[in-house]
Amino acid sequence: MPSKILIVGACGQIGSELTLALRDIHGENAVIASDIKAPTSPELSGGPFEILDATDYESFKSIVTTHDIDTVYMMAAMLSGTAEKFPEKGWDLNMTSLFNVLNLGKENLINKIFWPSSIAVFGPTTPKVDTPQQTVMEPTTVYGISKQAGERWCAYYHKRYGVDVRSIRYPGLISYKTPPGGGTTDYAIEIFHEALKSQKYTSFLSAETALPMMYMDDAIHATISIMDAPSDSVKIRSSYNLAGVSFTPEELYKEIKKQIPDFELAYETDFRQAIADSWPNSIDDTEARTDWGWRHDFNLEMIVKEMLEGVKSLEEVK
Numbered sequence: 001m002p003s004k005i006l007i008v009g010a011c012g013q014i015g016s017e018l019t020l021a022l023r024d025i026h027g028e029n030a031v032i033a034s035d036i037k038a039p040t041s042p043e044l045s046g047g048p049f050e051i052l053d054a055t056d057y058e059s060f061k062s063i064v065t066t067h068d069i070d071t072v073y074m075m076a077a078m079l080s081g082t083a084e085k086f087p088e089k090g091w092d093l094n095m096t097s098l099f100n101v102l103n104l105g106k107e108n109l110i111n112k113i114f115w116p117s118s119i120a121v122f123g124p125t126t127p128k129v130d131t132p133q134q135t136v137m138e139p140t141t142v143y144g145i146s147k148q149a150g151e152r153w154c155a156y157y158h159k160r161y162g163v164d165v166r167s168i169r170y171p172g173l174i175s176y177k178t179p180p181g182g183g184t185t186d187y188a189i190e191i192f193h194e195a196l197k198s199q200k201y202t203s204f205l206s207a208e209t210a211l212p213m214m215y216m217d218d219a220i221h222a223t224i225s226i227m228d229a230p231s232d233s234v235k236i237r238s239s240y241n242l243a244g245v246s247f248t249p250e251e252l253y254k255e256i257k258k259q260i261p262d263f264e265l266a267y268e269t270d271f272r273q274a275i276a277d278s279w280p281n282s283i284d285d286t287e288a289r290t291d292w293g294w295r296h297d298f299n300l301e302m303i304v305k306e307m308l309e310g311v312k313s314l315e316e317v318k
C-alpha cells in the first residue's frame with residue numbers, strides 16, 4: 001500500500017493547492033485533506049476529507065491511526081495580521097498544533113512532518129538586505145514569536161527524539177485560487193482582484209515597502225522538494241530561508257499598469273505597516289539551494305501575467 005499523507009489546514013491558501021499537487025503525484029486516495037471547517041471548493045471535496053481540530057490531540061491521533069498516515073503537512077495556523085488582533089488565541093493555535101504533530105512523530109505514529117515557518121521569525125534588529133540563514137532574530141509580532149519558538153522546538157524534537165521534521169521560512173505567497181488568510185502580504189493578492197474589477201486599489205503598505213515574495217507554484221514546488229529530499233541532505237532542522245522575488249507595492253503597481261494602463265494605486269497604511277517594517281527586504285537562501293537543490297522559477301513579470309490571467313478566469317467562471 002502506498003504511504004498516506006494527511007494535510008491539516010487543507011482549506012487554506014497553501015493547503016488547498018498543496019492537496020491538489022500531492023493528489024496529482026500520489027493519487028487521490030493517498031492524500032487525506034483535513035481542516036477545522038468543511039471545504040467550499042469542489043476540487044478539495046473530490047478526495048478523502050476529514051474535519052479535524054489540530055489542537056485536539058486525541059482526534060488528531062485517531063485520524064492518523066485510522067488512515068494509517070505516514071506523513072503530515074501541518075498547515076493550520078493563525079497568520080500575522082489576525083494574530084495581532086487575537087494574540088493569545090494565535091499563540092495557542094500555532095504552538096498546540098505544532099506540539100501535537102511533533103508528539104505524533106515522537107510516538108512513532110508518523111514518519112515525516114512538514115511544518116512551515118515564515119520570514120516573520122526575523123525582527124527589526126535583523127539585517128534587512130539578503131538576510132542570512134543564521135542571524136539576529138528578535139521578532140516583535142505574536143506570529144513571529146510563535147514561528148521562532150516553533151523552529152526551536154522542531155530542531156529540539158529532531159535532535160532529542162529523532163523526529164523527521166522539515167521546514168521552510170515561506171516569504172509572502174501570491175496565488176489566485178484561494179483567498180489569502182490574514183497575512184501582512186495580502187495586499188499583493190488583493191491588488192490583482194481590484195485592478196481587474198475597478199482599476200483602483202488602496203494599498204495598506206507604503207509605496208517603498210520591499211518584502212520577500214513568491215508565487216504559489218514555486219512555494220508548492222519547494223515544499224514537495226524538501227519533503228522528497230534524502231533525510232541526510234536536510235541539514236537544517238529549524239527552518240530554511242527561501243527566496244523568490246522581492247518587490248515594493250509601487251514596483252508591483254508599475255508592472256500591473258503595463259497590462260492595465262488605467263489602473264490607479266493609492267496608499268493608506270494601517271497596523272500591518274509596522275509588521276512589514278520589522279521584516280526583511282530580501283532573503284539569502286544559499287543553504288536551501290546547496291542542501292536540497294532549491295531553484296525558483298517565477299520573477300515579478302511572470303507572476304503578474306499569471307495572476308491577471310488566473311483572476312480573470314475565476315471571474316469568468318462566476
Ligand SMILES: NC(=O)c1ccc[n+]([C@@H]2O[C@H](COP(=O)([O-])OP(=O)(O)OC[C@H]3O[C@@H](n4cnc5c(N)ncnc54)[C@H](O)[C@@H]3O)[C@@H](O)[C@H]2O)c1
Nearest residue numbers: 009011012013014036053054076077116118170172173181
Ligand atoms: N500564506 C503566506 O503568505 C504564508 C507565508 C509564510 C508562512 N505561511 C504559513 O503557512 C501555513 C499555511 O498558511 P495559509 O496562508 O495557507 O493559511 P490560511 O489561513 O489560508 O489557512 C489556514 C487553514 O487552517 C485552518 N485552521 C485554523 N484553525 C485550525 C484548527 N484548529 N485545526 C485545523 N485547521 C485549522 C483554517 O480553517 C484554514 O483553512 C501557516 O503555518 C502559515 O503561517 C503562510
